[in-house]
Amino acid sequence: MALYRKFNNLIFFTIAGSILSIIILGVSFGTKNWYESKASVSNNAITSTLTVHYGLFAGAKTIQLNSGDLDAGQKRELKIVCEAKENACMFSCGYNSDVRKRNLVYYLEGGANSSDTTFCIETPSTSDISRFNRAGTFASNLDKSIFLNFALWLLTLLFLVGGILFSAISGILALVNTYRAPSQPILSVYGLYIWNGLSAGCTLMVMIFWGVAFGIGLKDHAAISDTLSNGLKNDSAKLGYSFWILLLPEFLCLANIGILRYRTWKIHQIETTHRVVDDKITNHETLLF
Template sequence: MVTLKRVYVFATCIISGIAGLFTIISLATEEWIVTDSAIWIGDPDVPNKIKYGLFEGTFTKRLPTTITLQISMTCLMKENVCAVLCAGSSDARYELLRRINDGTETSPDDDINCPAVSLVNSVPRRFSTRLHNNSTDTKKFINCGVWVSTIFFLVLSLFFGLISSAMSMYNVVTNPVQVFLSITGLYIYNGIAMGCCLMAMVLWGIMHIIITYHNIAIRPTLLGMMTSDKRASLGYSYWINIISVAFYFGSICILYTRQMILSKDPGYKIEKQVENASPDGLYLY
């Protein structure tokens, strides 16, 4: 009787599940884009810290006092633009983005109603900033299509990763005949999960090089009051997806190793011959 090598399949279950967990962490955390050196135009000695994920983030302003505001991803689908803004309500954020996109936003400071995460002292929250003449490349919005696609591929990667984990456990306790439930299906599910995760990283990485590396896409940078040109970088929420990719690849390697070990087992070869001759096509290994 050939050894089933179920431990390899169980290892695939654990590893694929962990890879999916890292994808969840990536989606939930707020450090896809980070900078701690964005500066006000005309006042380069006052750096500001911005970090945000695919949904929310924080903006720490240090002029004239230190205050941390909650910012949220806001998109206009028809215009294919997104920015990370704060306002008193979601409707106010969409209206603010529309004004910025249309070039009709004239208020130098519109965050009086923004939700504050922390405030260092009691200095009034309205800052004495003013609008500057925008250069032709100042308004670099986050591409809405890339944002949606990144989320889509990550969710798809998570879905197939969890399917792989569940089907691996199923293969530990039984020997299914159907391709989509068998070991072959595990190859497919892990491959799709890995490919989707890679695609999300490629899309967001290219957009960062083109857009957010030069303009972090918050209100002050879009209006020319602040610059983040060449001061932003990809945070751990982005890079953690490499772990997921590596784990999915590791699952495929484990399954291949199992297959190689079984192929060298004489009992496996005999049972494969019996299987091929069996009219009902049942797996006997």
């Protein structure tokens, strides 16, 4: 037991790793830069630049017109709205949940496909719809890939929460194991391998799910009203820092496993050395008698 306690300082390193993982995962969860895009919008011979960024729940978009002062530098806050049955989500600038829901349903039912793009359709009016119909470009079927995939978004969210939870469990149990040795394997140092592994696995799955969502749709379509009305073409879309910082907790959890493995190896090495010495002493005493 004394030998095990001798290496408890290594367990303290894993506590620090777990705390840092929780902090970074929390930052990723709450920040608004999972997705970043800059796009060009053509509107009656006026080319404008649209900048978009959002996280798992909210974000913003800003439009800069290169002709005239209309809406120059206009910014809109975005919030996510989903329709589970249609497996689709979008980021809407509607001022409340009801408006955002109607905004999404509007596009799911075949919303506007107009060259006269509305920067921020909060609640489409009859005049909006009639204007699109007069242009003869009202879409009858909308490709679901231009929306954010609801299943992938939900899995991203659930596994991110799982990563935070498992890192918290790992940190708490690591603290417990510094002053006592639980008899249940899942609560012991052996269990710390499992909890850190689960956290690393969840974080990896988060990156995979969001990466797939980006690859199948968000890379070309930002899942906002400007995209869904086919008035926007992405010039550049990328995964933002809120996504890439997930590499840090992934590394920290794997580092924790490495530290625990080193501790186990070191204890085993010392125990083996002591056993060899004890065997030699026993054999020597046997020869004397």
